[in-house]
Amino acid sequence: MNSNFNTYIQSLAGRDVTVIGAGVSNSPLIRMLCTAGARVIVRDRNPILPRDEWDDLGVELHLGESYLDRVGGDLVFRTPGIRPDHPALNSARAGGSRVTSEMEEFFALCPCPIFGVTGSDGKTTTTSLIADMLANGGHTVHMGGNIGTPLLTRVGEMSPLDTCVVELSSFQLMDMTSSPHVAVITNISPNHLDWHRDMDEYTTAKRRLLNFQSEEDLAVLNGDNPVTASLRGRGRTKYFGGHMTRDGMIDGLVPINDIRLPGWYNVENVMAAVAAVQGIVPDEAILETVRTFVGVEHRNQWVATVAGVHYYNNSIGSSPARTVSTLHAHVGRVLLIAGGRDKKVPFDEMARLLPDRVKVLLLIGEAASQIEIEARKVPNCPHIILCEGGLAEAVEQAHQLAVPGDTVLLSPACTAFDQYRNFEERGHHFVELVRQLSVE
Secondary structure, eight states, X not given: OOHHHHHHHHHTTTOEEEEEOOSGGGHXXXXXXXXXXXXXXXXXXXXXXXXXXXXXXXXXXXXXXTTTTTOOSSEEEOOTTSOTTOHHHHHHHHTTOEEEOHHHHHHHHOOSOEEEEEOSSSHHHHHHHHHHHHHHTTOOEEEEETTSOOOGGGGGGOOTTOEXXXXXXXXXXXXXXXXXXXXXXXXXXXXXXXXXXXXXXXXXXXXXXXXXXXXXXXXXXXXXXXXXXXXXOSSEEEEXXXXXXXTXXXXXXEEXXXXXXXXXXXXXXXXXXXXXXXXXXXXXXXXXXXHHOOOOTTXXXXXXXXXXXXXXXXTTOXXXXXXXXXXXXXXXXXXXXXXXXXXXXXXXXXXXXXXXXXXXXXXOSTTHHHHHXXXXXXXXXXXXXXXXXXXXXXXXXXXXXXXXXXXXXXXXXXXXXXXXXXXXXXXXXXXXXXXXXXXX
16 A cells, blocks of 8 residues: 555544445445544435445435535535535535545545546547557556546555546536646537536636646647637647548558547547557557447447347437537438437537438437427428337337438437436446347
8 A cells, every 4th residue: 555545544543524425436435434444424315325334334324305414524525416615515614624525535645647538528438548548558557537436445556657547527627626647628518507507617627627737747638629729738738630630540640440439529539549648658559449449338339230220329428519429420311319307508509410410309308398499490300209208219119210221329418317317327228228129
């Protein structure tokens, strides 16, 4: 165990520590705090959280609608879903609590270089590409963050010779006071405006990835995105984009035809990863990664071809911009399944693309009527079906209407929270429904 982390663990003994949120990603943190001898209070909105596991560890639980009443303690871990300026956290600070997050503590204790990736779209794919390139180049890599894997509890296993690759959301970045050594912003477009007060706040949160870099650090930014093209890092800055491509190659190194992921946006993800690692790993490691990388689950993931119809799961497409990018990646007739919880982001750009790309629009969830209104404003809008039976009905309708050569695409342009716990659960349901079709 590295000495800084050992000292940190010892400092937790006997302290009152509050953890907000008892989800899967916080479970290792809660166990670590208990093992260190802290007095742990867990607060979660879910009133029926299973108690047995936490009772055995001596955790005090505050559950249900009043879970944020009288938050306090020596240390409070904020879950990314709670705004840093929430009144309960402000009250805790006023009472002497230090409010932090798993990611903030990780950055302070991590003994090795950190690659951090954020963006409105493409951050998980880019994070995974960078991690694979580094691993293929001989590095010991730890990947986590918003991608679903907590990192603070693994710091004791890390060496200064290792490398960490971290995906960071705007929710996590809002109150961060550290930056990664290599900071990558894939793009910035309207997103999460149901949570952020406005686009300025969202952009400021993303830009915070760069704010605490040193002159020796590197910023990798999308030169083709209007917002990121106007930014600069505090140290070196590289811009990726169309200027890197010539004669079908990226920087004269990577043949674009070797990229196994469909769509120009995935070419951009590869360019971002190449810019981040070039000079750190051999060119051969970059080429090997590009040639073998087949994508990440729920990100324009091919599921099956049933009776000549291709089914793709892009459940991560929780904003109109993501759905637009994914539609551009598909050539031919698309039956698009969209809808879910509205994030207060306009659907007009997506609607304008429908006549050229979409054969049938199947709408589900709370935002179905809003998407329909925007779609019907567009001349020659495709046939629209409102599926009150949700995703199951949409898949069945698509199966009945599609003909060989068509593509059925789940790319909702909305979050999953009206019907599912997260986009992964929605994507898994889609995959299950498609696989049922394939065995009929």
